[in-house]
Amino acid sequence: MLGTVYTGFGYWDVWSWAAFFAIAAALVLWLRAQGREDYKEGTDQDEIYWSGNVVPEEGADITVPASSAYWGFRKAMAPFYKVLTEMHTGIGTDIVGCYVVVVALMAVFVLM
Amino acid sequence: MNWNAHLPALLLAVPLFGAFASPVLSPFGRTTRNALLAGLSFVTLLVSLLLMKSVLAGGTAVYVMGGESTGLALPLGMKLPIRIIMEVDAFSAFMAVCGTVASFAGALFSMNYMDKFTALGRFVSLYFLLTLGMLGMMITGDIFNFFVFLEIASIASIGLIAFWRDRPEAVEASFKYMLISQVSSMVFLIAAGALYGKYNALNMAAIGGLIKPGTMEKLALVFLVGTLAMKCGAFPLHMWLPDAYAEAPSGVSCLLVAVSQASLYGLMRVCFSLYGVNLGGAFIPWVIISMGLASMFFGVTMAVVQHEIKRLIGYHSVSQVGYMLLGLGVGMLVLTDARGMAEYGFTAIKGGMFHIFNYTMYKALLFLAAGAVYYATGKRDLNELGGLARRMPFTTGMFVIAAAAISGLPPFNGFVSKLLIYESVFAVHPALAVVALVTSVLTLASFVKVFQTAFLGPEKSSFTAVREVPAGMLFGMGVLTVAVLVATLFPSWTISNLVEPAAKALVDQAGYIGAVMGGGL
Known part of the structure; x- marks a missing residue:
């Protein structure tokens, strides 16, 4: 197969990994799509939480520098x-x- | 005329022509200069691919310069070859393919990247000379010619690192590189001269057939290993590297990655083909393994704390070279032990070899992505960057692919080569694999930092005018991205068709000697 590499101690198959990743991603996305029943759009639940402080307008003030x-x-x-x-x-x-x-x-x- | 027979000469002739044609054609304008740069780089890439195909189909190619026949390495009555001989086995051809892909990508990127600067005729000329030096090192069969090509590459590198000569840092980086290059080149020349004095030959295959372990040979080996390890950026001889890679224009940094691999090629050629079974014990393999471990760990720990993007990537070069030294060093350790070679040695060599390909592609891509960020924002300090993913989506996407690959995240190609190295070096001692794994974790941490600080986060008001880089630069990065993705999605094909033949050629000292000497010695 094009994607299978035998290491001498095991093997790596990129297509199996991709299939597993796709299934896991689909499951996670499905769970996320269920959402929370108590969520209400347009309320303060939509506000960004920034340690209880007012969120600065300038992006540079929020960023953690390297x-x-x-x-x-x-x-x-x-x-x-x-x-x-x-x-x-x-x-x-x-x-x-x-x-x-x-x-x-x-x-x-x-x-x- | 059978062009296949002349491919080794063409591989050098094309960039050499480019180097001399550039000053003549550059005054005709930007389009002519760019066409020369991209066109000849592409032709060089095609020649290297044809050469690889030819070598895989027909075995080692031997090309004699200036003889009665290009295929006659040993004329009648001669015991030793005296002419300049190019010897291209699968390992050389593999390295040439890696190098020409990086050179082509760097050339495409530089067309737009260098546009606002002057003296581009000289830039193109030096770029082709650097490509020539790199390819010459990879295909020459002669140790003195290796030195000549090493010098050509060094001189071109010195000029290109200091190309932005209005930046004092660039001039300083170039000066430091010149200093260490010249001292080490002299040491290399002493070793080549010593071997010539004793064996009356400069051809590596001829010397490989005659060499016997003695005091002079051991000292010559140390001189060669020390010089080539320094040139490929192994710890603790790497100190010139972060400065040089950071200060060179990004298209040049991309090519310098491949040039450092030419030195690694030289190191392996000396150890496996020139000395081979005459390495004289486990000392040199353990030196190479130790340098590999130290390069990996100290390179990555220095990278984690950097905040200048190209300097950070430069330190990662030190770290990544460590993986290759580790894999190839373990293979060297069991060169005379058939069982060890079969059980894990050959896998380690394949891992190291696959990592050469992967490293060249993703590291070159990272330098180009860093160059794209600099081109768009004028900044290299990560503290001043942020939120670029919105403005530069293609650059961000390609950076993420390269960062994931270098960090060894599955399913990327870097993971596969690292897996081969982890599993095989574990058989020598688990500590070797542990250091390699810790290095990989720190590599990921380092690139998460770069991604988070440069590309994610809220947009900065100073970057509202930032736009994606021009198509030529994206295309240059795209070439390398495609190479990374091909090796990711088709690792088995890549290993079977590129890596394994190269690994087999590297361990076949008798085959390398026999291609030139026949049954002559």
Whole structure:
């Protein structure tokens, strides 16, 4: 078959996955279409809820900027990122130095 | 005249002609320049497809430059080949197809993208030179010529990265790339010279047939591996890459993705075909596996915290190269172990090889989509972007496809190649698969951030005039989207017709040597 890949440990069939996805999507859409009996159009149920505050008109005021995304992850990993960013100095001689050191270490180990 | 026999030469002649024709024809106007750029890129793509077809049907193609006959690698009475020889097996042809698709897509995209800039004759010339260098690296059978093509690609890259020379960041990125390229190229040349000094040959097949593991050979191997690993962006030698990819015009970043794969090709050619069974133990395979793991993990963790879109994608290049190094490194580890190769080694190589194809397509597409965003908004900082999906629906759609593919979401092609890698490297040690899986999760997190901040959310008042990019740019992205979707919907066909023949050619060192040397050694 065109879509089946045997990995040696199992297989992957894209068309089976697509069929399963279509069935699951149809089921989810059907459930969603049932809706809530207490919903009334044109009432305050249609209003956007923004933590109880007035929704700003300018989109930029609502958006979470990329720099704030995953702040918890970055805060938890701060020591790791400190080391990693300090490695990336962006200085040309550091880049060449790193290359020379890595090749030299490989040369030492390969001859041992 | 049998054109099939001359396809290897044509593959280099077409972009070379383009490089020299551009300064002559560009003064005739925009249409002529664009026709040259897109037309010759398309012809190069056609030649690579014909070459792939020819190699799959007739076996390895050997092309001798400047000899009595283009097919005579070893003239009567000669023990070693002395002429410039192109040797195109299924692996080379596969890489050439990947490279020319990216080159064609980048060319189509650049027609509109570069329109508002000057000196485009030089741009087209350098673009073709970069394509030439990349393809030369992929099909040459000669280690010195590999160095020459590596230099051609480096010099063209240096010019193209600094093409927007009014941006100090672009000049700095280009200078850093020049510095590291020149130092590493000299190291490569020392290794090639050392092999030539000992074996009296520059042809890789000839050296592969003669080589014996010794001190000089081991040092030469380390020099070659170090240089090519740096060129393909492996950790910790990757530091030039995010700057270079971010500062180059997007059509060039798209081509640079394929050029870095040419270096990966060189790395694999050196390890599998030049040294092969003479690699001398498991040290080099483990170096490559370790570099792969480190590239994956550190590349993606650096990407997660970036907020400049092309720089973020650049760090993902480091991470994705790690998958290929891991898969191909595991294959290398069991090169002399027939059982290991049959059980998981060959699957790992197929996974790595399929990932080369997938990576080239979706990563090139991501760079083009980022370029489209920059073209439409003039912004690259994700903090300043938002709500673009309404204004740029086609770009958004293609970005989503590429982002899902690179994140390894089923059913996309990235998932299939990663699945092959996960399952096969697990057999060596479960930790290898765990690192690969964690990397994939972080990749998804990173692209969710890009999608959410750039394309979703409420529209910003500063972007009310933003429109979808011109048709040429969409068409360039469309070429790559089609490639991603074909590999997604027909993975078995792609693997059987493109990946598996390439993987078989890579592990067949005797076949590579025999195509040039016959029974001569």
